[in-house]
Amino acid sequence: MPATPHKSTQELTEVEHIMMSRFANRFYLDRAVDLEVITGILQAARHAGTGANIQPWRVYVTTGAAKTALTDAVTAAHKTAPGEYSSEYSYLPDPLPEPFASRRREFGAVFYGSLGIAHDDLPARSEQTERNCRFFDAPVGLVFTIDRRLEKGSWLDLGMFIQNIMLAAKARGLDTCTQEFLSRYHRVFREHLPLKCEELVVCSMAMGFGDPDWARRRPHMPKASIEEFASLHGF
Template identity: 45%
Template sequence: MHVDAAIRSRKSVRRFLPLSIPRHVVEHILQVAARAPSGNNVQPWHVHVVSGQAKQALCADLHTAATTQAEQHSAEYHYYPDNWFEPYQGRRRAVGFDLYEALGIERDDLPARNQQMLRNYQFFDAPVGVLISLDRRLNTGSFMDLGMFIQNIMLAARGQGLHTCAQAAFAWYHQIVRRHVPLADHDILVCGIALGHEDREAPENRMETPREQVANFASFHGFHEREASPSTLA
């Protein structure tokens, strides 16, 4: 798969088929992903992969915690701003509305919305769950390195014909995760990643999130129009 095709076809898949993935495929994906850029070659990522009974046991405990003890859990880092503002709030709302519309869930149907949220803790039925952590003694630059590593996982998965969903939702339940995998005390649980074969019949997987045009987020300086024309670059 051409890298452009991998990037363009990557998306957040929220329903997977019950098809197993061999360990060697997951190891290959992680080996490729580990070529991510890393300042001074620190390579700050730590990974725990769960499948089979190990995944089922983790998911069962996560579901219990999320339904009965949610107020007792919190993430160890701030992913989103404390106070939303535009244009980010509008984009956030739009993707939420689009997802619930695809699922046929009304905006005021809080029980149905909550049930969809809880599916995070089943890795959306993916056969493999990947848990990503980072040593808390490192600094902001290592978060950037980790982001590139996570992106590499998702693109390498596309190269194997697989799909993913990166899930910050797991960060809130790091205490539960620590009971199931050897997550070091000095590690922050950053996210989970669902990995598997896309269920192409699922309506939520047909949703495509929009992206801003380059002109809306980039400026160019010192170029000539002739240099930037497609005919010149071909």
């Protein structure tokens, strides 16, 4: 017989409410974020778990004229010669095995469907993809790097640091969207940001005040049940 889905009777904590309300927002208001808010987020995020206290992360935070110059350059590169740029690492394998491939297709159907963009409407999909280059018009754009000499364990630490930033931002009323897509334009980033040669661009992140209209009508991505990913023993 199939397992009965587990439903917790415990009241959610404030932290859990923040975790469950966070989503990848691709629509933002034209509203600046104060430097004090940004530094507060970074102050909290730096306490992320990290093996042997390596703290392998670096983050470049851009806004205003600096962000505009960066996004203009990335957009120009994307429009003129996208094939000349590629990430320094592989985010997903090709081909993507199941059940991951099905989940990826489901995401595309749900997200683009919510925007009224058909599967075969390539111009509209391309236009939406190009919005990555502008950090989805969010007022703040972050670029995350890691020392290329480090191993996979340190990438786990970087992920916890990025997650801390997303949660600390949400706690302050801000939305975020991490972007692996822009890692392919690392050469452009190097022309505008003081990256050292050993720094590898892992991803970027849009951050700002999310558009409340989109928040009300956005689709909720299906998540796997506990029974699908957890194996509990000895309870």
